Amino acid sequence: MPxxxxxxxxxxxxxxxxxxxLYALVRSERDQRVETDRETAERLARRDTDxxxxxx
Numbered sequence: 703m704p705x706x707x708x709x710x711x712x713x714x715x716x717x718x719x720x721x722x723x724l725y726a727l728v729r730s731e732r733d734q735r736v737e738t739d740r741e742t743a744e745r746l747a748r749r750d751t752d753x754x755x756x757x758x
Contacts (some may be wrong), residue, residue: 738746
């Protein structure tokens with residue numbers, strides 16, 4: 703029975719640690735983002751078009 707108890711504790715710790723690790727990874731990615739204004743974001747999203755040929 704001690705082996706089953708030990709296995710249960712390991713699985714329980716992994717079940718609690720996995721969401722916290724995922725949260726930490728997502729949080730660190732969020733802190734590295736670059737904020738841009740709308741015009742810059744549109745230009746970056748349309749990299750396949752030439753800025754000079756756009757009609758305003």
